C-alpha cells in the first residue's frame with residue numbers, strides 16, 4: 001500500500017524534522033501503516049516556538065487590528081467548511097473514528113472560528129471607579145504570547161479548533177502538537193490557515209511524541225500558555241513542565257461520567273442517550289457516559305432494551321456511512337480495553353453483553369460491552385476505559401444516585417434522564433461535574449464551556465470565557481493631578 005508523506009508547518013514553511021527522522025501512522029481499521037510523519041524533537045519544538053514568538057512580536061500580526069484578526073478567523077472557518085469532507089476522510093483514515101462522526105464534527109467546526117472571530121474585537125477592558133482622588137485607572141486584556149496546544153487522538157481537529165480559535169482571536173500565536181497517532185488532518189488544516197492569510201509563524205504544527213516534542217514544547221521558556229487535552233498521567237508531566245516556564249495552563253482530561261436514569265424517564269430516549277454516551281465514537285470520548293446508574297423500578301426493562309439496541313449496532317469500516325462503531329484508534333488502546341474488561345470479570349462483575357473482539361475482523365475492533373457492577377469500588381466503576389464499555393449499577397433513591405454519581409475522582413460530565421424537571425434541575429445543581437445534560441447527551445456548541453473538576457482537569461474551553469483565558473489583564477494608573485508625587489515611603 002502506498003504511503004503518504006506529511007510535513008510539519010513551522011514559520012510558514014513545510015518542513016521535515018531537523019534530524020530527518022520519521023515514523024509511520026497506522027490505519028486502525030486495517031492495522032496498516034498509511035502515513036509517514038516527521039518525528040520532531042526538542043530542536044524542532046524550539047524552532048517552532050521561536051517562529052511563533054517572532055510572529056507574535058511582528059508588525060504583520062501585532063499590527064493587525066482585532067477586527068482584522070476576526071476576519072482571518074472567519075475566513076479560516078469558511079475554508080474549513082469548503083474542505084470539510086476531505087478533512088473528515090483524512091481524520092477517519094488516521095484515527096479510525098466513524099466517518100459519520102468526523103463529518104458531523106467537520107460540519108460544525110467552522111462555528112468555532114466564526115464565533116471566536118466575532119469575539120476578537122469585543123474583548124474590552126474596563127475603566128475602574130477608583131477610590132483615589134485624581135487617579136484614572138483602566139484595564140486592558142492582552143494576549144499572552146506563544147500558546148502550545150497538545151492534542152490527543154480521539155478528535156484531533158475538533159480539539160485543535162477549540163484551542164486555536166480563541167487563542168488567535170485574543171492575539172496569541174500557536175504551536176500545535178497533535179497526537180503521534182492522529183496528525184494528518186491537523187497538518188492539512190494548518191495549510192488552510194496559511195491560505196486564510198495568517199502571517200507566517202502565527203500557526204505552527206510540530207508532529208512527534210510526548211517525550212520529545214511534547215515535553216520540549218510544554219517546558220519551553222518562550223511558551224506563555226499551554227492548552228492540554230489528554231489523560232491525567234500525561235497531565236501530571238505537563239504540570240511539572242510548566243513549573244519551569246510558569247506558562248498558564250488548562251487541562252481537559254478524561255472522565256468516568258455518570259448517565260443517571262430515573263424510573264420516570266422516557267425509556268427509548270434514555271436508551272439512546274446511553275448508547276450515544278458510551279458506544280458512539282466507540283467510547284473514545286472524554287465525556288463518555290461510562291457509568292450507567294439506573295433506578296430499581298426501571299432497571300430490568302432498561303437493561304433488556306439497551307441489550308436489544310446494542311445488538312443492532314453495526315461494527316464496521318469507519319469510512320462506511322452504514323457503520324455505527326469503528327475500531328479503537330490504537331492497538332495499545334484495544335489492549336487496555338481488553339485488560340480492563342478482564343479485570344472486571346476477575347473482580348466478580350458480570351458481563352451482560354459484548355466483552356470481546358468481534359470475530360473475523362482485522363483491525364482494532366471491540367464489541368459494545370455492558371457490565372453489571374454492583375460494587376462502586378470496582379476498577380471498572382472508578383477508572384476510565386476510553387472504549388465501548390459501560391458499567392451499569394442499580395440505585396433506589398435520588399440521594400443514593402447522587403452519592404454514586406459523585407463517587408469517582410473524575411468530574412467531567414453527567415446525564416440525567418427524568419420527566420420531572422424539578423428533579424432534573426436539583427440533580428444538575430448537586431452533581432459534581434463540569435457539564436450536565438438533562439434528557440440529552442454529548443450536545444456541544446462553540447458557545448458552551450467544556451471542562452471538568454478534579455482528575456478531569458481545570459480551565460474551560462468554548463464560550464466567551466475561553467477567549468478571555470488566552471489573555472491577561474493589564475491595569476493602567478494615570479495620575480491626573482498637577483502635583484508632583486510626594487512622600488515615596490507610603491503607598492498611594
Ligand code: NAD
Pocket residue numbers: 150151152153154155159177178179180208209210211213214215218229230231232234235237238252253254255285286287384386412450451
Ligand atoms: P495522552 O495523554 O496519552 O496524549 C495526549 C497528547 O499528549 C499527545 O499529543 C501526546 O503525544 C502528548 N504527550 C504525551 N506525553 C507528553 C509529555 N510528557 N509532555 C507533553 N505532551 C505529552 O492521551 P491520548 O491517549 O492521546 O488521549 C486519550 C485521553 O485524552 C483520555 O484520557 C481522554 O479522556 C482524554 N481526552 C479528554 C478530553 C476532554 O476534553 N476532557 C477530550 C479528548 C480526550
